[in-house]
Amino acid sequence: MAGPGRPSATTHAAIETTAFRLFAERGFDATPMELIASEVGVGRRTLFRYFPSKNDICWGAFDDTLGGFAAGLAATPDDVPLWRAVHRAVVDFNDFPLDADPPHEQRMRLILGTPALQAHSVLRYAQWRAVIAAYVARRTGATPDALLPRTVGHVSLALSLAAYERWLDDTTASLPGLVDEAMTGLRDHLAP
Amino acid sequence: MAGPGRPSATTHAAIETTAFRLFAERGFDATPMELIASEVGVGRRTLFRYFPSKNDICWGAFDDTLGGFAAGLAATPDDVPLWRAVHRAVVDFNDFPLDADPPHEQRMRLILGTPALQAHSVLRYAQWRAVIAAYVARRTGATPDALLPRTVGHVSLALSLAAYERWLDDTTASLPGLVDEAMTGLRDHLAP
DNA sequence: CACGTTATGGCACTGTGGGCCACAACGGAA
DNA sequence: TTCCGTTGTGGCCCACAGTGCCATAACGTG
Numbered sequence: 001m002a003g004p005g006r007p008s009a010t011t012h013a014a015i016e017t018t019a020f021r022l023f024a025e026r027g028f029d030a031t032p033m034e035l036i037a038s039e040v041g042v043g044r045r046t047l048f049r050y051f052p053s054k055n056d057i058c059w060g061a062f063d064d065t066l067g068g069f070a071a072g073l074a075a076t077p078d079d080v081p082l083w084r085a086v087h088r089a090v091v092d093f094n095d096f097p098l099d100a101d102p103p104h105e106q107r108m109r110l111i112l113g114t115p116a117l118q119a120h121s122v123l124r125y126a127q128w129r130a131v132i133a134a135y136v137a138r139r140t141g142a143t144p145d146a147l148l149p150r151t152v153g154h155v156s157l158a159l160s161l162a163a164y165e166r167w168l169d170d171t172t173a174s175l176p177g178l179v180d181e182a183m184t185g186l187r188d189h190l191a192p
Numbered sequence: 193m194a195g196p197g198r199p200s201a202t203t204h205a206a207i208e209t210t211a212f213r214l215f216a217e218r219g220f221d222a223t224p225m226e227l228i229a230s231e232v233g234v235g236r237r238t239l240f241r242y243f244p245s246k247n248d249i250c251w252g253a254f255d256d257t258l259g260g261f262a263a264g265l266a267a268t269p270d271d272v273p274l275w276r277a278v279h280r281a282v283v284d285f286n287d288f289p290l291d292a293d294p295p296h297e298q299r300m301r302l303i304l305g306t307p308a309l310q311a312h313s314v315l316r317y318a319q320w321r322a323v324i325a326a327y328v329a330r331r332t333g334a335t336p337d338a339l340l341p342r343t344v345g346h347v348s349l350a351l352s353l354a355a356y357e358r359w360l361d362d363t364t365a366s367l368p369g370l371v372d373e374a375m376t377g378l379r380d381h382l383a384p
Numbered sequence: 385c386a387c388g389t390t391a392t393g394g395c396a397c398t399g400t401g402g403g404c405c406a407c408a409a410c411g412g413a414a
Numbered sequence: 415t416t417c418c419g420t421t422g423t424g425g426c427c428c429a430c431a432g433t434g435c436c437a438t439a440a441c442g443t444g
Contacts, residue, residue: 005390006440032430043393048432083381119311147358147370148377154350155378162343169337178339185340186347187382189275197421198409224399235424240401 010042012050012061013101019057020102020110028058028114055120058111060102066127069093073135082139083152086132087183090156094163095176105171108164129153159183202234204242204253205293211249212294212302220250220306247312250303252294258319261285265327274331275344278324279375282348286355287368297363300356321345351375 018039022031033054037044051057072092076085098104111117133149136142142149163178210232214223225246229236243249264284268277290296303309325341328334334341355370 002441003390004388004442006392006438007390009392033432034430037393045393045395045433046391049391052432054431081384115315119314122311122314123307145357145361147354147374148381150357151351151354151374151377152381154354155347158346158350159343162339162346165337165342166339182339182343185343189340189344190379190382192273194410195421196411196419198407198423199421201423225401226399229424237402237424237426238422241422244401246400 009046010040010050015040015042015047015050016057016060017101020106023058023110024106028110028117053120055117058107058117059124060107062124063127065093066131069128070131070135073131078139082136085139086136086152086156087180089135090132090160091176091179094160094179105168109168112164112168125157129157132156155186159186201238202232202242207232207234207239207242208249208252209293212298215250215302216298220302220309245312247309250299250309251316252299254316255319257285258323261320262323262327265323270331274328277331278328278344278348279372281327282324282352283368283371286352286371297360301360304356304360317349321349324348347378351378 015036019031019036022036022039033047034044036057037047040047069089073085073089076089080088096104100107111121129150130144130153133144133153136149136152137144137146140146140148144150159179159182163175163182166178166182167173167175207228211223211228214228214231225239226236228249229239232239261281265277265281268281272280288296292299303313321342322336322345324345325336328341328344329336329338332338332340336342351371351374354374355367358370358374359365359367
């Protein structure tokens with residue numbers, strides 16, 4: 001497993017765990033990279049090799065989930081109505097074990113509650129929206145940058161965010177359930 | 193008009209104009225506050241008194257438009273269906289003179305095309321969403337942090353962003369028209 | 385034991401943002 | 415005219431994110 005060269009001094013997971021502990025204790029803004037580095041037992045410069053920015057520490061392996069998300073969409077039979085296919089994928093995407101490390105609730109509370117992270121999230125979600133736009137484009141025969149694919153991508157994110165905000169107000173609720181409820185609410189809202 | 197005390201050395205508008213020129217010439221990231229300050233003929237420290245951050249320079253008087261936005265919603269008769277009331281207000285909000293200074297196209301192209309600004313925009317749009325959520329809450333008898341008000345706020349922003357992205361691909365189109373088209377597309381998309 | 389390979393981490397630098405404070409430039413009162 | 419309160423300016427200093435550069439440490443292999 002180990003090739004040639006000096007072995008790694010740490011892992012993404014170790015950094016993530018330590019960072020989340022410090023963020024919980026001192027707050028995100030009041031936790032300099034310098035401190036995380038010393039707690040992990042590694043140089044500050046090394047942290048930036050594992051994560052391109054302090055913000056990105058909070059997303060964990062989000063990017064790795066995009067492949068599965070795209071695969072789930074691609075596997076949907078084309079006779080399923082488009083909106084149902086997309087909605088199902090979005091709901092499923094938000095259904096995962098809550099006992100992750102760090103806990104999903106803590107992660108989302110941190111992101112949604114920290115302005116810098118909330119802002120950064122748009123950049124992370126852009127690829128997620130692109131996956132939806134690409135699927136809608138294929139199903140409708142349009143290009144991914146046409147109006148409808150883009151609209152569906154943005155609206156899917158909107159529903160997810162509304163659900164997340166509610167969920168953080170009451171964690172006992174089911175997150176996928178809230179996404180579904182948000183969609184039902186939107187459909188009723190827009191129904192003539 | 194001038195009270196006691198030292199007169200101002202510059203104005204928000206003057207800073208905005210100079211900054212946009214430099215952003216166009218050199219790009220946003222390659223334009224340090226130091227340079228903007230010297231071009232305006234003012235100290236760097238003073239810039240931060242006029243705008244809380246470099247990002248905020250690009251939004252101009254956005255916050256001042258929120259009052260009119262809320263007023264437009266409040267003035268809508270309650271017998272207008274809720275979704276139409278909100279949609280109308282959103283469409284109207286995006287209907288304004290294109291020959292502003294700096295030009296609206298340049299501003300939006302800068303914001304949508306610069307990752308740092310795109311990220312920052314969520315923070316600016318939060319208040320805009322809050323206006324919508326408050327209105328929906330009043331009309332439905334819910335609280336502003338309930339699921340539907342939040343959902344409608346997020347979705348309204350989603351439609352606007354999709355329209356903006358399309359508009360920047362083809363500026364000859366009508367921006368309010370694209371917002372309307374995005375809504376039509378969404379309703380068709382969600383219709384059974 | 386030398387060699388290539390790979391990761392670390394120190395150093396120096398740019399740029400944002402903010403605290404602090406001396407000081408400049410006004411209008412008005414003595 | 416001079417002094418005074420008021421208000422904006424801008425210099426100085428600092429914390430911190432992020433990046434390029436490079437010496438060096440720690441592996442596996444021949």
